[in-house]
Amino acid sequence: MIDENVSKISEVSIVLSGAAGQGIQAVEHILTRVAKGSGFHIFATKEYMSRVRGGNNSTSIRISERPVHSYTDRIDILVPLSDNALERLRPRLSKDTVILGEGRYVGKEPNSISVNFEEIAESFGNKIYENSVSIGVLSGIIGADEDVLVKNISEYFAKKSQEVVKANVNAAIRGYELGKTLGLRYNIKPSEDVKAQLLMNGAEAVARGAIAGGCNFISSYPMSPATSVFTELSRLSNKYGILIDQAEDEIAAANMAIAAWYAGARAMVSTSGGGFALMTEAISLSGMIETPIVVHLGQRPGPATGLPTRTEQGDLNLVLYAGHGDFPRIIYAPGNLQEAYQLAARAFNVADKYQVPVFVLTDQYFLDSFYNVEEMQPVNVERYIVKTDENYRRYEITEDGVSPRGIPGYGTGVVRVDSDEHDEYGHITESAQVRKQMVEKRLRKEKLISQDFVPPTFYGNPDYEYLVVAWGSTQENIKEALERLGNDKIALLHFSQVYPVPRIAKEYFEKAKKVLFLEQNARGHFADLVKLTFGIDTSNRILKYDGSEFSVEEIVEALSQEVK
């Protein structure tokens, strides 16, 4: 589907597609940096198969003169790098899509341009420089700065020999010159501001937010797509003094994180649905011993192994109900990088403050997508640990339900936490009276929590008739879809705190003629939760669960149907 509102002059959507291990990631890495360094806004996301070699993967890169934070189906230039690339992406091609690449891959498409990347590379000494040639060609097409291209190619190959660096640079320059002559020149206006900005993906935003929130401990077990947050914290562990453990399993990881909070750390785990399923016993422990845990859960489609490298918002119910027994919890689901950073940081503050499990829900699409952002600002780290004395009672009954939390070794008291029902000292008890007191004390914290919420973001005209309701990673795609629709009767209410559902949302629902829930799961988990919370009709649901994210075009299409 072609969108006439997006002028080709101000933006280009480039897709690279090939087998795993062919270097698509390298092209994406360098090209996006060249574009940003030249002052263009960029957005990139990838979809890939659960394999190390072969198959077909693709990366979609939008290069624009205005900020771009969302995924579009539209392809202006497709660069196929293998036999199967063209056929697999055919549903996204239009009559205007230019297919650029080796003769044997571009086929006999009407808009194909054959470029001998390999041959050019060989003329500089080795076929493997072909990625540098293609980066050069694309840089020429988008009108990137040649110096920035040279700088980025040199930096990328800096660890190789001088000759290799030089050959790659020369191959890129030849490509750049060729790119300018292909008659595809785009006039994207550069902006000085963009050059100084950072390129960040969802995983980095979560990890850096966690560090900003004082995270100094992570125990996890690798699982796509959540590993990237774990990796980023590990990479930064020396710089920020973070304790890292790749645990033997998710059960250990979650129990460790809780015990780390008990001992005085600010700890998290990063996992996906299947790994989190193993952690649920620990979530219940956190609820009982009132010792926090921060869980980052990068969602992917289930049940079971499902689609390991694809995306879904299918774990809200899991997180909402994980753990036996009654205890409070808080769930965030950021809608963009800024929110991911802020909420990851906030998760540690509220975990410490209310002594409850706190969740940050993302998904594969969110974690793997990146764009240019301003440097994130420091966050105020709130700390609530108290010094104990000999009379210290870990579970002192208080009016608001929060008992001052001591840690072992800080003060002369002993800190005793117990997974059994316990009295104020933390000693095991079966007293019905104490049991009732303690249940009520734990649940009393919910009142405080419900008053300390992240409000939903409203986007659109206050005189709306149709209200699109969404949570998590779909925010930016819906915003762009609404922009394209240009219908001021439709507005968006986006929740980055999904539980407890902020009470103030009710008035937004009441004002709407029709409320439309848009979610990436098969049932509408959040719509069910809203119904449970407010008792309103939430039966209008736009749901997607094929493993890929809603594109801007799909949202435009779906909403056009609904508001007819």
Next chain:
Amino acid sequence: MFETKLYDIPDADIAWCPGCGNFGIINELKTALAQLELEPHRVVLVSGIGQAAKMPQYVKVNMFNGLHGRSLPAAVAIKMVNPELTVIAESGDGCTYGEGGNHFIHTIRKNPDITNIVHDNQIYGLTKGQASPTTARGQVTSLQFDGVYVDPFNPIAVAVALDASFVARTFSGNFNLTVELIKMAINHKGYALIDILQPCVTFNKVNTYQWYRDNTYILPDNYDPTDRQQAFKIATDTSKLALGVIYKNPNKPIFEEQLAPYKTDKTPVAYRNLK
């Protein structure tokens, strides 16, 4: 030496049967702590679930009574965050070797400076008499009516195979030996396992006080615990069970000392940002 009553919890309603081996172990533990003059607020007892795992309920030190099988991951994390604390993970054979078997293996690999006391009564007590991982083949239990038909787990052999840095076995009825071994384990730098043979007077009618006296022996003074081949031989000889330090490898790196925050600054992470 401190007085053992320093670690007493007044009015504790103890849930163990009269004659339980746990009474011996609690005295031995308090005596070892007192002899080492460890202040209660500098010790953390971490346990899972079971009758043995109730130990910290009755000892006045810091307590993390977590979930069944999970004492070791919790103990490792506490030691990571605050290496200045004396961290003891204490639970039964079912909790440590059954539910927590994977953690047992990988904690040995990590080699954190913690002590792991396992009450090994070769039966499940709290759930009323089912086989534990260390129950002998053929033993009839409250669940295994025709007798156990799997081989018992050999914690000592597994620990030696994994090159654990300190592996000891004792019998709860031998007060002096047990106190001495607990002290050695706490003072040992690295992961230290003490498997304490202990009668369950209610549910295990095979492994009684008399059975343990008849089927154990104390390793001679000239026994060299650094000889791994010999240790493995001792560990796998189940005809008579050796008591004492069976194996020791003091030359292993300590897990928490290698972690990023401690490379240049020994201050526990726990204390770095306190008001």
